[in-house]
Each structure stands twice: as structure tokens, then as C-alpha cells.
Amino acid sequence: MTLVCLYILVLLTIQTVKAVNLAAGKPATQSSAHRVHTTADKAVDGNADKAYSHGSCSHTNCQDRAPWWMVDLGKVYLIKSVTIAVADSASGRMRNFRIELYNKHPNKGGMAKLCASQGPAALAHGKDRTFTCSRPTRGRFVKISKKFTSHCDALILCEVMVNGEEVVNCPFSFVRHGRSCYFYSEHKAGNWFQARDICRALGADLAIADNKEKVKFFKSALKSLGALGGRIYYLGGHAFSGQAFRWLDSNALSMGVFDDWDKATNPKDPEPNIEDELCFGMHREHYYTWHNIHCSRREQFICEKSPMWPRP
Template identity: 40%
Template structure:
């Protein structure tokens, strides 16, 4: 009998766990800085405290008509969610926000924005953290937070203030030749002749991978779609 086996290669960087905050310590910049004190790097220094005059927070200039803040992760990631820690002195400023992901530097021509999420015209309460989820397969290395509307009607300074920005992401890498990607994993559908489950697993492990263990409906649907498209006589999936 010819056994059909599926090997799984999970692409993760050594030391980076799934769901980790990949923005901490990364390079950040913003469109302007109020009083030259509240710099962009203070939103990725690991301090999630929200007391503006005690903790470390960012603040753009009051007259900045297009306030935005950008972090560069250094390499391409799948972005799952973004958490903004809103300072206690926000005074209703965290509203009319868009969060975008870019593969290339958004300050340079040709950069294409991938929408992650928005915060509407209702302000986020001061002194809390708000988490927004990006669409599946949102990938890039730059995350930009910007205000889409600024107003001086209700308060004197409609700046962008951030006490900390957490980015939940996983490193993204190209799959080896012959593998197929599904989300952040790579799959090889092999039809080599093997005698047992143990032989199949050894073959996988020699490639730095392992036999697939299906642990979600989306993964099951992906594997089923590939198998249904083939004409294998026997499918061996543990």
C-alpha cells in the first residue's frame, strides 16, 4: 500500500512565541513631537502605565494637521492585533483613528496600506487599553496609527497621544520549495512510499518538520481542500 503523508513546518523565529508583543523596543517615529519631550519611542518601551505625567507616553504637536505614529518591526510579520494604551489625560483625543500595516516604509512612494482597524468618532475612555483585531493574513513590518480628522472645537489640542502600543504578531517567512503555506505554517503533501506512521514521521523530522496534527477547523479545511484536489489512492493523516 502506498501511504500519503502530510508534513508540517511551522515558521517561527527562535525565541519569539506566538502572540508575543513584537513592537517592544522596535524603531518608532512620529509626525511631530510636542515640546520635544514626548518622543515616538516611548510607546514601545514596555511601560504600559497610563498616567501621562508619570509614565512614558508620546504626544504630537498640537498644530500637526496629520498626526501619525509608525513602528518598524524590522522584518515581515503576520499582525494579529494592536493594543493602544490610552493615557489618563487623553481628554477624548483617541478617536477618528486608523491603523494600517505596510510591507515597505509608508513614508516612501509606492507603499501600499493594508487596513487593520479603525476607531470611530466616539472617543476611547481615558486611562484604559483598547485592542483591535486585524483581518486574517494582514502582513507587513510597519504599523502606522494616524488620526483621520483633527479638530480644535471641543478642546485646544487635538494631538495623537499614546502611552504604549502592543503589536501581537508572528514572524513571517517564505516556505521552503515544495511546501504550501496556510497562515503561518508550511505544509508538504508527500506521496513517497513509506511503511508506517513512524517512517513517515522520521522522514518529516529529517526536514526539520513533523507530521501534521490538525488542531483547528481552518487547518482541517485547508488540508481537505488540497487532498480533494488530488487523486491519491490512500491518504495517511495522523
């Protein structure tokens, strides 16, 4: 029961992280302002109050015939959706607009990539409306631009919330899989500690294999190397000074929640004592299941780099 609760807690934590609004507090600009208190920053102040009279909404000038609003996220993200908090008194103005993404500023050569659009039907007043991009798209700048069709056809935004995830640029010789990048060493390190030092020098760390999907990917990649691959690959787990095995990443799932020990292997064999430094890796001769080995052995290794690992 305890392990089940731990697993659920981890999943809830992951979902909470994903729900972070990337636009909150970021620099925002717009084509014009209706009043001194309706500037672009009002749409990223973290206040989704849709009561326009409360002063937390942006509003372009009524005479602006090409209204737009834009936020700079600070760096490129993989954007999945954009949510707009519509004012309670938008008067049918939230229509005929496009949500576009740019890697670079539009005035500095940035090319528009359409996330989503709204046609002539106006959005409901006083509601949140989420627009999911047709596919996750990279972008640093999120721009909402509106087609002017009638008098005072302004762009009014009470809050703009951007959902996405950090983009990881894989270093040279790393292989991308999902949000992570992996490096499979061709040569042996002097020991587990040296293997970790090499990974860190590459901006990564030893790989964490705390779930079934990751282990399946590692096994597939290592099997594809065939005779060119190593016999054992170090991972980022250890049992120092007689302690139980654990991952380097304290946020990884406990080995009691998920493990992939070889069925013929006792994770406590050799039995650790206070002088032992045991590490573990994936063993080719046992279908790349987990094996514990002395950290002093010369072995190959797997490095990992992702938005969550290594920890900042």
C-alpha cells in the same frame, strides 16, 4: 490526570506565545514631539503606564496638523489586532484616527491597508482599547494617523501593543496549510535519516503529526494523490535504542496525549531492542494511520516548515 495536566500546560504555553507584543522595543517614529520626553519610542518601551505625568507616553506637537506615529516591526507579520494604552489625561484627543499596515515603508512605495479606525467619539481615558483588524492582515509597519480637528489635537499614545504571528513563505513545491508549509516527496529516500537530510536542505524538517487536525490534513492530502502517492510516508518520529516512540520536536504533544496508531498495530511490534532503529510513518493500505518501520527502509516522506518548526 497527568496527561490532562500536560495537555492544558501545552495549550497555556501556546496562548502565552501568541500574546507576545510584536511592537515592544521596535524602532518607532512620529510626525513631531511635544516635549523632549514625549518621543515615539515611549509608546513601545514595554511600559503601559497610562499616567501621562510619569513620562512613558508619546505626544505629538500641538501645532502638528497631520499627526502620525509609526513602528517598524522588522519584518512582515500577520497582524490580528492593535491595542492602545490611552493616557489618563488625553482630554478627549484619542478620536478620528486610523490604524494602517504597510509591507514596505510608506515613503518607499508602501501601500496602506486599513486595520481599524476610530470615529469622532473619544476613547475612554486611562484604559486599554483593542482594535481587531477586519481580517488578519500582513504588515511590517503599523501607522496610526489622526485627523486634526481643533487646537492641540495631538496624538498621545502611552503604549501600542501589536498582536500577530510570523508569516512563513512556503518554499517551491510546498503546500500551505494554516501557518505551515508541507512537502510530499515524489521519490523515495534511501532511509529515514536521508529523508530528514533532504527536508533540512529545503529549510524544513520531517513533519510532526501531534494533533488530530494535522493528521486529518495529511490523510486528505495523501488520499488526493491516489495512485500517484506512495505506500508509506516517513514522519518525524522514532524509537532509537529500545526507547519509546517520540517526536523530533521536544515541544510536540506526547504520543500518550495524542496518537493515531493503526488499531491492528502494536506500536511495539516489532519489539525494539538496543540495536533497533525504528521510525514511523503513515501507511496507505491502512488508511494512512501510523505504522512503525525500520528506519533503513526506502520510503517517501513529508517535510514541514512553520514558525515553530524546525526549531531555530
